[in-house]
Amino acid sequence: MTTSVLKRPSAAEARPRRRGPGVRGRDGIAGWLFTAPVLIILGLFLVLPILMAAWVSVSSWNGLGSPFQDTVKFVGGDNYAALLAKPGLAQTDFGTSLRNNGWYVLLVVPIQTAVSLFLAILVNQRVLAARSAFRTAFYFPSVTSSVAITVIFLFLFSASGTVNAIVQWLGGSGVGWFADTRGVVQQALGAFGVHAPSGSGFLGLTWFDWISGPSPAMLVFVVMAIFTTSGTFMLIYLAALQQIARDIEEATIMDGANAWQRFRYVTLPMLRPTTFTVMTLGLIGTWQIFDQIYVGSKGGPAKTTLTPAFLSYSQSFINNAWGRGAAIAFILFAIIVVFTLVQRVLLAERGSARKAPRRRPGGRRAHG
């Protein structure tokens, strides 16, 4: 988790800050000196790059020389149009990457949220001994390198790999995880005799292409994402569960509520803010899948694991279409922002409609 922030009771918040007029001058210089290294590094390698990329995304730069030399021309919105409006390979590739990543987000975010909540509730049982051992097991994949995990999954899901061996041992037939290019919805429809109709569509893909589902290879990445992130989110849920006053739960036991009702009507509503956090972080993370694709499939087979992040990289570094690559990065940025905002609005509305009971600060101490 890169966005982690230590949780501490911030007692200093309330304390009046010393602001002697004599101190201020020296503090002023020291303050800027102390923040200078961080500001310079982030300014040069975060803010400046965004500005440069904004220029490149509206330029004709092909990777040779500097993007600021005279031969590089301003092309306006051409790079964006090639992706969004103009039929062609660039648009089809971009549409395909959105389709692939969209299915990935759709599957990973709800499942990993549910799995991490489930794990947290199991591990949170008070009667349980050895729960730190379980926590460790579930969390360990989260601290491991994405490269190592991808390599391991490539083996597990290879044609003669562990998963296929287990499937065959159970009587099934092996799946060509990284060979089959048909989406799973398409495969299911195919079993009922429905085949790809041609017709109109969106971003260079027919509507059937959009709904044809993730390929088996993409499903492997879905499983991998759940495996590597559920531990992190489990910990976030665990922290929240431990803050929920147990007395409230015990009061509902006396009211005769069973375990499921207690979970459904007391615990779950109280976890709403945490669920929002977990889903938002999940959404932001899943739209950015890159490492796994770079190591595992390079977008194949037949572009079924192409994602916008990887497409942005390959358009730039491999095809030298830097303007287009930069444009993809900006569109991806916009997608992440829009999805986060939409989710915020949706969850906020549902929250106010049901009036979830909220934990009062210090409530546990007061009751305990």
Add this chain to the structure above:
Amino acid sequence: MADDPRPAARRRRPLRGGTIGTYALLTALALVYVFPFVVSLANSFKTDEDAANHPVSLVPQTFTTAAYQQLFQTDLPLWLGNTVVVTVLVTGGRVLFDSMAGYALSRLAFRGRNAVYAGLVAVMAVPGVVLLIPKFLVIKEFGMYDTYAGMIIPMLADAAGVFIMRNFFESVSPSIEEAAKIDGAGVFRRFWSVVLPMSRSAIITLFILSFQASWNELPQMIISTQSPSLFTLTKGTAQLASGALSAGSQFPVKLAAATLMTIPVAVLFFVFQRRIMNTTAGATKE
């Protein structure tokens, strides 16, 4: 866990069937989570044929360290060296720079502090993957492409680390520093001799996060280098996985590389287990 206010309640409850069911379920799930690592370790000691023919077996038919020997005779020592250089410098830089900035944001009243704070929040909101191409452009423009400087300098500070340190300083009383101030110690002196030694717990947290982030970093290495002499463990292993060698076989070598690169993070994880998990658990305030 440790903060259970009433440990007596634990003993009051008898062991019921439900509890045994929970144990069984948890154990099964834990095995699923551990299984891939065990499979990886076991298969790294197999021959290519053995790994291809018996992918489930956790016991090699003929135990061999050939995969590890092959790795150590080729590029692995180089990759390891590069990764160590990057990790040491990036971790050191982040611990120093992030704690300095965090301290300033919490304790030093300077003009523009709110703007700096807002700027860092904004920077943290930018998704990392979006910056791949932009970062390459700047690194190239500065003439740092394909150098250690290009690999390391862009990672020397991170906004999240600054917030960790800032929140830590907000949570501790400034009284000791103020005593030092009355004694006439300047702000730099106070920071070095009083503040940093006092902040051990937060610095360890920052150290763990920075170590893990830089050891596992892949995209930054992809966009800042191309020569094989600058490959890190992540980039080297990635190349191994998708390069010419990856024609379906050679899995023991790749799994051995995956296992080796996991070890240092695993050690760090088990040593600082409790602290890591508490840090992440507190990652988000509602």
